[in-house]
Amino acid sequence: MSRQTTASTCCYCGVGCGVLIEHDDERILGVSGDPAHPANFGKLCSKGSTLHLTGDLAARALYPELRLGKGLSRARSDWDSALDHAASIFADTIAEHGPDSVAFYISGQLLTEDYYAFNKLARALVGTNNIDSNSRLCMSSAVVGYKRSLGADAPPCSYEDLELSDCVMIVGSNMAYAHPILFRRLEEAKSRRPQMKIIVIDPRRTDTCDLADLHLAILPGTDVALFHGILHLLLWEDWVDRDFIKAHTEGLADLKNLVRDYTPAMVAQICGISVEQLHQCAEWVGTSPSFLSLWCMGLNQSTAGSAKNSALINLHLATGQIGRPGAGPFSLTGQPNAMGGRETGSLSNLLPGHRDAANAEHRAEVARYWGVEQLPATTGLSAIELFEQVRSGKIKALWIACTNPAQSMPDQTAVRDALQACPFVVLQEAFRTTETAAFADLLLPAASWGEKEGSVTNSERRISHVRRAIAAPGEARPDWAITVDFAQRLEKRLRPGRPSLFAFETSAQLFDEYKQLTRGRDLDLSGISHALIDQLGPQQWPFPEGASSGTPRLYLDGIFPTDNGRARFVAEPYRAAKELRDARYPLTLNTGRLRDQWHGMSRTGTAAQLFGHVNEAVLSLHPDELHRHRLQAGDLVSLKSRRGTIIVAVDSDDSVRPGQAFLPMHWGDRFLKGGVNTLTQPAFDPLSKQPELKHSGVRLEPVNLPWQLFALVEGNVQQHLETLRPLCEAFSYVSLSLTGRERPALLIRAASAVAPEPQLLQAIDEQLGLIEGPVLAYDDPRRSIGKRVRIENGRITAIRLAGETLARHWLQNLWLEGRADEQLRRWLLAPLSAPPGNVGASVGGSKTLCNCMNVSQRAICAGIERGLDLQGLKQELGCGTQCGSCVPEIKRLLVATAQPVAAVS
Numbered sequence: 001m002s003r004q005t006t007a008s009t010c011c012y013c014g015v016g017c018g019v020l021i022e023h024d025d026e027r028i029l030g031v032s033g034d035p036a037h038p039a040n041f042g043k044l045c046s047k048g049s050t051l052h053l054t055g056d057l058a059a060r061a062l063y064p065e066l067r068l069g070k071g072l073s074r075a076r077s078d079w080d081s082a083l084d085h086a087a088s089i090f091a092d093t094i095a096e097h098g099p100d101s102v103a104f105y106i107s108g109q110l111l112t113e114d115y116y117a118f119n120k121l122a123r124a125l126v127g128t129n130n131i132d133s134n135s136r137l138c139m140s141s142a143v144v145g146y147k148r149s150l151g152a153d154a155p156p157c158s159y160e161d162l163e164l165s166d167c168v169m170i171v172g173s174n175m176a177y178a179h180p181i182l183f184r185r186l187e188e189a190k191s192r193r194p195q196m197k198i199i200v201i202d203p204r205r206t207d208t209c210d211l212a213d214l215h216l217a218i219l220p221g222t223d224v225a226l227f228h229g230i231l232h233l234l235l236w237e238d239w240v241d242r243d244f245i246k247a248h249t250e251g252l253a254d255l256k257n258l259v260r261d262y263t264p265a266m267v268a269q270i271c272g273i274s275v276e277q278l279h280q281c282a283e284w285v286g287t288s289p290s291f292l293s294l295w296c297m298g299l300n301q302s303t304a305g306s307a308k309n310s311a312l313i314n315l316h317l318a319t320g321q322i323g324r325p326g327a328g329p330f331s332l333t334g335q336p337n338a339m340g341g342r343e344t345g346s347l348s349n350l351l352p353g354h355r356d357a358a359n360a361e362h363r364a365e366v367a368r369y370w371g372v373e374q375l376p377a378t379t380g381l382s383a384i385e386l387f388e389q390v391r392s393g394k395i396k397a398l399w400i401a402c403t404n405p406a407q408s409m410p411d412q413t414a415v416r417d418a419l420q421a422c423p424f425v426v427l428q429e430a431f432r433t434t435e436t437a438a439f440a441d442l443l444l445p446a447a448s449w450g451e452k453e454g455s456v457t458n459s460e461r462r463i464s465h466v467r468r469a470i471a472a473p474g475e476a477r478p479d480w481a482i483t484v485d486f487a488q489r490l491e492k493r494l495r496p497g498r499p500s501l502f503a504f505e506t507s508a509q510l511f512d513e514y515k516q517l518t519r520g521r522d523l524d525l526s527g528i529s530h531a532l533i534d535q536l537g538p539q540q541w542p543f544p545e546g547a548s549s550g551t552p553r554l555y556l557d558g559i560f561p562t563d564n565g566r567a568r569f570v571a572e573p574y575r576a577a578k579e580l581r582d583a584r585y586p587l588t589l590n591t592g593r594l595r596d597q598w599h600g601m602s603r604t605g606t607a608a609q610l611f612g613h614v615n616e617a618v619l620s621l622h623p624d625e626l627h628r629h630r631l632q633a634g635d636l637v638s639l640k641s642r643r644g645t646i647i648v649a650v651d652s653d654d655s656v657r658p659g660q661a662f663l664p665m666h667w668g669d670r671f672l673k674g675g676v677n678t679l680t681q682p683a684f685d686p687l688s689k690q691p692e693l694k695h696s697g698v699r700l701e702p703v704n705l706p707w708q709l710f711a712l713v714e715g716n717v718q719q720h721l722e723t724l725r726p727l728c729e730a731f732s733y734v735s736l737s738l739t740g741r742e743r744p745a746l747l748i749r750a751a752s753a754v755a756p757e758p759q760l761l762q763a764i765d766e767q768l769g770l771i772e773g774p775v776l777a778y779d780d781p782r783r784s785i786g787k788r789v790r791i792e793n794g795r796i797t798a799i800r801l802a803g804e805t806l807a808r809h810w811l812q813n814l815w816l817e818g819r820a821d822e823q824l825r826r827w828l829l830a831p832l833s834a835p836p837g838n839v840g841a842s843v844g845g846s847k848t849l850c851n852c853m854n855v856s857q858r859a860i861c862a863g864i865e866r867g868l869d870l871q872g873l874k875q876e877l878g879c880g881t882q883c884g885s886c887v888p889e890i891k892r893l894l895v896a897t898a899q900p901v902a903a904v905s
């Protein structure tokens with residue numbers, strides 16, 4: 001087969017970069033940035049550029065699988081039987097318990113056409129508003145913020161504004177990790193125009209702070225107080241745009257009354273910053289010729305998420321910093337098509353075309369267009385409420401697509417109970433390995449990135465055509481096709497003899513039907529089609545029929561899509577996060593992203609290379625906090641919240657303030673026993689219903705888990721993971737990851753209070769290939785200590801240490817170097833457990849900073865010691881020369897070496 005290139009988009013974040021997929025019609029061979037795509041102009045970050053290395057077929061869902069009774073295991077089925085079965089269960093449930101006894105939980109990672117099919121299915125055919133998406137955990141506070149402050153859910157800016165702005169405030173966003181290509185654009189702009197001011201507002205000192213002129217490490221959840229404090233100063237200093245306020249806004253009087261109380265001293269105290277910092281921030285916001293704000297989950301994932309969004313937009317309205325180049329409130333959308341979800345009505349309270357389910361006129365418009373008598377008026381359930389009602393038994397059939405709630409929803413114990421209790425769970429998934437897959441009664445294999453066609457909208461309202469490069473593996477089908485097929489079977493039962501609502505054969509037909517519902521609305525994209533994007537390239541809405549180009553910026557005329565055309569100041573007082581630190585839970589747990597992992601790791605977790613940057617879930621704590629708890633980096637602790645407990649290793653990290661703790665969000669039960677969201681809370685914002693995933697009260701308790709296990713095994717890592725993870729369930733602490741680039745291996749660390757039964761260890765050894773063949777073993781059953789290594793062709797291919805694991809770094813390094821020498825043999829066959837001689841550098845120290853060029857932190861530090869600067873490091877080691885994602889970290893190492901900080905005693 002000849003090599004070909006297909007232009008498409010990256011399936012990860014909301015930047016929406018264009019990618020060129022290199023393939024031979026059967027396999028994807030490589031990816032590169034699409035130079036013609038206006039989001040990234042050819043660049044890709046460390047996740048985008050490794051897309052072709054992910055998606056191991058061994059982890060993919062390939063055939064429909066059906067479970068015919070709880071307690072039984074699923075068996076392979078075929079599409080006809082599977083979908084007929086699902087249709088009959090849904091039809092029966094609806095007939096017996098009404099339309100609101102079923103629900104759909106979908107995802108910001110679906111394509112616009114997929115969403116549209118799901119919305120029509122739920123609202124027009126089933127007759128329920130119980131259709132919500134994981135965007136409830138992500139963007140719903142921004143949706144409320146835009147709608148109530150500006151009148152419509154429309155981010156008004158363009159990426160270009162990052163380059164044009166004089167003052168950029170990045171708040172609750174670690175864009176260096178989460179929106180790297182936009183961060184690259186900002187870095188370049190700042191290096192061209194160093195006078196541009198960058199403010200970062202984040203309780204942690206993240207890599208994003210690398211670019212900041214001012215970092216406000218506010219106390220978690222205090223953003224509303226901060227924004228009101230800034231507005232207080234803007235009004236006091238007269239840094240406001242009175243003409244704009246008068247001509248284009250309403251409601252300032254009430255807000256003025258409110259913010260009068262937010263004096264600098266009080267705000268500085270609430271936020272845990274200095275009055276000088278507050279003043280500096282207000283001055284730059286108020287006096288810069290243009291002011292842009294960028295925000296993400298630090299604002300949205302909060303019980304005050306809606307208030308935070310509106311309080312930030314207030315600052316733009318007061319200064320007239322909206323509707324012109326380099327200015328405006330600009331939410332960074334998380335998922336690749338969270339925007340498309342909002343446009344098509346994929347939250348329970350919305351309807352297609354930026355309409356509201358609670359609005360009778362909106363319902364009538366859509367019902368008329370769809371040719372049904374009416375749409376349901378009952379309020380639909382939002383994600384947290386939805387799973388509550390699954391748990392209480394009110395929802396009896398649940399359809400989940402393209403999301404992994406058994407990993408990503410807060411309060412996992414409740415979520416897993418709900419999934420367990422639900423009589424019928426359907427899961428439409430590309431990977432059969434996810435935590436949620438274990439609960440599915442029907443697993444439907446979905447085509448994934450590179451295998452499906454449709455459209456997505458990125459953060460700047462730009463619609464791209466997602467193109468298919470290769471056929472989906474096995475029997476996997478595109479999401480819209482699965483949904484339409486199911487809907488056709490269901491309508492035969494629910495509306496027999498009536499014309500089909502789902503006569504779609506291509507995704508373009510779905511798009512063409514959908515776009516008419518946007519006609520005349522703020523997001524009017526009736527002029528766009530798949531073919532038009534192919535012709536003109538990706539376009540920004542609004543793009544009404546007859547237009548020749550899209551719309552880079554909204555509200556240039558100061559007219560807003562509210563009833564009277566005026567934007568609204570929103571006056572809401574600061575409310576603290578729900579779980580404040582107290583004597584029982586003295587730490588605030590913050591959770592968030594790592595650079596190289598994506599959410600529950602169904603895709604990124606298949607590439608060993610992507611574990612190189614951070615190999616294990618560790619709890620970051622300030623050195624003082626470690627000291628106070630008498631802990632050392634690497635120690636295991638029991639981390640408790642009001643909802644559950646997990647056991648995890650701690651690390652010393654002075655980018656986290658004392659009293660706080662940070663855990664990456666990515667590790668679910670598959671990779672870390674219990675998973676991170678066992679701890680997080682379901683409390684949500686009253687308007688957006690978005691849960692407070694960023695702040696949970698926790699405490700640390702010491703654990704005594706003297707019996708430890710370390711294992712490493714090469715080969716089919718997905719299969720090893722699948723068989724070994726359940727065997728590890730008996731241990732208190734279990735952490736799995738992949739390692740190695742050329743020869744990927746599965747790595748297991750586990751610990752428990754007492755040694756396991758010998759049979760369990762034997763079962764594990766069997767899986768590891770450490771029973772027979774070229775295996776060297778030393779066992780001391782009396783001490784419950786044992787070591788086994790498999791050596792093939794002079795190289796280690798599997799390791800297992802039990803009891804204690806002192807030699808693990810040494811062995812892992814030997815494995816990495818492909819060595820299996822006499823010294824190893826002698827050590828293996830002796831009762832010694834500690835490694836011979838020098839333990840060798842810990843493998844932890846060789847964390848891969850530059851993933852593209854495979855350059856370790858150790859190599860970079862050595863280079864810095866030799867006197868190399870950034871340019872020198874790039875030239876000599878090649879690090880940071882490709883995607884650039886590691887440059888902020890390299891710069892930090894350079895700074896740390898230049899000004900050694902006093903060691904913490």
Ligand SMILES: Nc1nc2c(c(=O)[nH]1)N[C@H]1C(S)=C(S)[C@@H](COP(=O)(O)OP(=O)(O)OC[C@H]3O[C@@H](n4cnc5c(=O)[nH]c(N)nc54)[C@H](O)[C@@H]3O)O[C@H]1N2
Pocket residue numbers: 013014047138171172173174175177178179201202203204206219220221222223296297298299333334335590591592593594595596597598599694
């Ligand atoms: N590498 C990577 N990139 C991703 C994703 C991924 O999984 N991996 N996921 C994508 C998705 S869906 C999303 S939603 C985005 C999320 O992108 P971000 O929101 O940028 O990422 P997070 O790390 O979740 O959180 C951002 C920051 O909020 C801070 N924060 C916590 N509490 C507060 C607070 O009270 N106030 C303020 N001001 N800040 C606070 C945290 O310390 C954290 O640094 O990333 C997208 N991009």
Ligand SMILES: Nc1nc2c(c(=O)[nH]1)N[C@H]1C(S)=C(S)[C@@H](COP(=O)(O)OP(=O)(O)OC[C@H]3O[C@@H](n4cnc5c(=O)[nH]c(N)nc54)[C@H](O)[C@@H]3O)O[C@H]1N2
Pocket residue numbers: 107108109134135137138139297301334335401402403404405407408409410428429430431434446447448449479591592593598599600601602603665676677680693694
């Ligand atoms: N503690 C904590 N929890 C969080 C967050 C946090 O910051 N902290 N962030 C929250 C946020 S912002 C988000 S967006 C959520 C994300 O949470 P999830 O939505 O659960 O995240 P993913 O793991 O990306 O799930 C997407 C699933 O779709 C599958 N998939 C991939 N491609 C396709 C496809 O084409 N079709 C189908 N049908 N399936 C496909 C993937 O294998 C994956 O299992 O997590 C939330 N949870």
Ligand code: SF4
Pocket residue numbers: 010011012013014015016017040043044045046047048049178179180181182
């Ligand atoms: S910034 Fe990275 S993850 Fe996001 S779309 Fe671009 S390449 Fe993909």
Ligand SMILES: [Mo]
Pocket residue numbers: 137138139334335
């Ligand atoms: Mo998200």
